[in-house]
Amino acid sequence: MRRAWIEIAVFSAGFGALVGCGGGATGPTTDVQLLAGEIPVEPGATVISHTLEGDVLDQQVTDGAGHAQLRYQTGALVTAVFSRAAGYHVITTPALATGELEIHGPPPDQAPILSNSLVITAPAIDADAITVDMGCTTATVDGFPKTLDVPAQCLGSDPNLDVLVRATIGDDVVGYFAARVPSDQDGVGMLDIPAWNTTFTTIPVTQNDLGATIELDEVSDGFVFATPGATELANTWTGLVADTSRVRAQVGPPIAAQTTTQFTAGLPASIAFTTEDFLPAATTSVALRDRAKLAFGWTALAVGDVTNFHASWTPAALPITWDVVLAPDADHIAFPQLDPDLATTLAPPVGDITLTTDLRAIDGPDTTDLASVQAAGLWLVTTDAPTIVPPPTTGETRETNVGGFD
Numbered sequence: 001m002r003r004a005w006i007e008i009a010v011f012s013a014g015f016g017a018l019v020g021c022g023g024g025a026t027g028p029t030t031d032v033q034l035l036a037g038e039i040p041v042e043p044g045a046t047v048i049s050h051t052l053e054g055d056v057l058d059q060q061v062t063d064g065a066g067h068a069q070l071r072y073q074t075g076a077l078v079t080a081v082f083s084r085a086a087g088y089h090v091i092t093t094p095a096l097a098t099g100e101l102e103i104h105g106p107p108p109d110q111a112p113i114l115s116n117s118l119v120i121t122a123p124a125i126d127a128d129a130i131t132v133d134m135g136c137t138t139a140t141v142d143g144f145p146k147t148l149d150v151p152a153q154c155l156g157s158d159p160n161l162d163v164l165v166r167a168t169i170g171d172d173v174v175g176y177f178a179a180r181v182p183s184d185q186d187g188v189g190m191l192d193i194p195a196w197n198t199t200f201t202t203i204p205v206t207q208n209d210l211g212a213t214i215e216l217d218e219v220s221d222g223f224v225f226a227t228p229g230a231t232e233l234a235n236t237w238t239g240l241v242a243d244t245s246r247v248r249a250q251v252g253p254p255i256a257a258q259t260t261t262q263f264t265a266g267l268p269a270s271i272a273f274t275t276e277d278f279l280p281a282a283t284t285s286v287a288l289r290d291r292a293k294l295a296f297g298w299t300a301l302a303v304g305d306v307t308n309f310h311a312s313w314t315p316a317a318l319p320i321t322w323d324v325v326l327a328p329d330a331d332h333i334a335f336p337q338l339d340p341d342l343a344t345t346l347a348p349p350v351g352d353i354t355l356t357t358d359l360r361a362i363d364g365p366d367t368t369d370l371a372s373v374q375a376a377g378l379w380l381v382t383t384d385a386p387t388i389v390p391p392p393t394t395g396e397t398r399e400t401n402v403g404g405f406d
Contacts, residue, residue, distance in 0.1 A: 030072045030095040034062050034080055037107035037381050041066030046081040046342070049095055054293060054334035059342075070095075079336050081346070085109045087319040088346060091380050092333070094326065094370070102377035115152035116183050118161060121145045122193035125175050127167035135162050135223030150189070156221035159183040163191055164225055164237055173228065174198070178240035180220070200228070200235035207272035210258070212249035214271065218242035234271055242267050244393065249273045255358075255403030256282065262396045279303050279361055279400040286359050286405040292348050294322070294335035296357070296405065302328050303400065304361035306370050308388055309333055311357045313349035320346055321383040327370040328361065358403045362388055365395025 030049065034042035042062060049057040049070040058071040070078065072095045082089040082105035089106050120132065122144040132139045132146075136154040150161060160180050167175040175196030181189040205214060214230040220241050228235045234247070245267050251258040258278040262268070284299040286309075294311070301307050309324040324333050338346060349355040367373045367389050380386040389397060 027071055028073065028097075029069045030076070030078060030097070031100040032062075032068045032070065032078055032080065033100050033102045034066045034068070034082070035102060035104045035377075036082070037104060040108055042082065042105060042108075045083070048079045048081075048336050048338075049076050050079065050336040051076060052333065054295070054337045056336050056338070059339070067100075077336075080105065082106055087314075087321065087383070089380065089383055090320060090322045090335075090346065091378065092322070092324040092336075093374065093378060096374065099375075101374055104377055104379045104381055106381055106383065110153055113152045114149045116150035116155065116159075116161070116187040116189060118148045118150050118163065118181065118189045118191060119145065120148070120165065120191045120193065122165070122177070123195065125167045125196055126169075127174055128169045130165065130167045133164040133166070133225060135220065135225075144193075150187075154223075155183075156223065158221070159187075160221070161189050162220035162223060162225070162241060163189075164240060165191075165193065167196065176237065178225075178237040180241045197238050199238075201238045201267075203230075203234040203236060203268060203271055205230055205232055205234060205271045207274060208249070209273065209275045210249075210251045210278060212251045212258075212260075212273055212278075214273070215248045215250075216271075217246050217248070218267070219244045219246065230271070236267060247271050249277070251278060252281065255401075257399075257401055259399045259401070260396055261399075263392045263394055265393060277396065277398065279363060279398045282359070282361065282400045282402045284359065284402060286357055286402065288355075288357075288405045289332075290334070291355070292350055293337065294348055295332070296334070297332040298359055300329045300331045301359070301361040301400070304328055304363035304398065305367045306362050306373050306388060308360040308362055309357070310360070310385075311355065312383070313353055313355045315347035315349060315353055323380055323383075323386065323388075325370070325373070325378055325380075325388055355405075356403070357405045358401055360385075360399050360401040363398040364389030365392050365397065366390060 032047050036042045043064045045062045047068040048059045049072040060068045062068045076095045078095045079092040080103050130141050134154045139148050160182050162180050164178045177193040181191050183189045216227045216234045218225045245264050247262045249260050260277045286298045289295040307326045307330050311322045376390045
């Protein structure tokens, strides 16, 4: 993988609680490489090796290249702590005996730098609200013409800006316009809406064996634009340039669902979900064995490439998200028992602090088991249902989950 040797601001380097145990590693060691998103490295982050029961073996801080080497023993896990302004993302997985484990965590914090502007003109329309979606941000406007500031991160990989303007009454779209808008040499993009679209480009749903709820997202230059819900037809935004798309089908409620996501270059010609496209419904339940130690158990899911245990809580100002990636036969886990300083920063959800959990089996199109998923790198660039398996360009990921605990 090509790595960008750049200096990034990592919030975790700013407080003394997240420090290594000191000294070089002796005996068997395991290598970990942390990345902030796809390419930038993650220096100054805490990485811990520990047993399945949470007993800490070693603790280090990643160097300037995002690398750490830790002492470990057979069956040990590694935990990486990604710290962002929005909270902490803690990621745990079995340590590798050989090779280097790459963990892709959340992208680095970015300052809201304004680099461009967008000028919009449009005919009047009767609507309760008008929103302008620029990929990385959404603005509400009360009419046109309108000039909007464009954050630098909305430009994606080039100076073009993907824009979706929607006029709504209640939850109904009464008019919209979508386009890829170029910027001139002064960083100004001009979007003239000659007329509002009132119909969609449709894609037929030819098969839906389990009566799943189907949603389609258009992805333009890396930014996700959700479309209206699908029944016999999926509605897409006419004029929006979809580099890729993903169609998500969910059977059952979010706390006990079978979910399959199909990835396609551009837009699919049709949409079909057969019974075989879904993993079996999960029948296990999660037991909280020790709240202070965050020790959990469950009956092994035994399907898919990996098991993902997900927990979140907010002990202070910043939320903590903990994602564990294990083999399908795994049936328990415990949070690493941290030193007093670090335990204060990543405090457990004791007392009346709300704790939520979700247990997922994940099956990817390009992987076959935990070893192949780890060999391709773990992808947890979001805290909300990350793919974990490498994000596919084509093919489908299958999941089955159960939320909550006893």
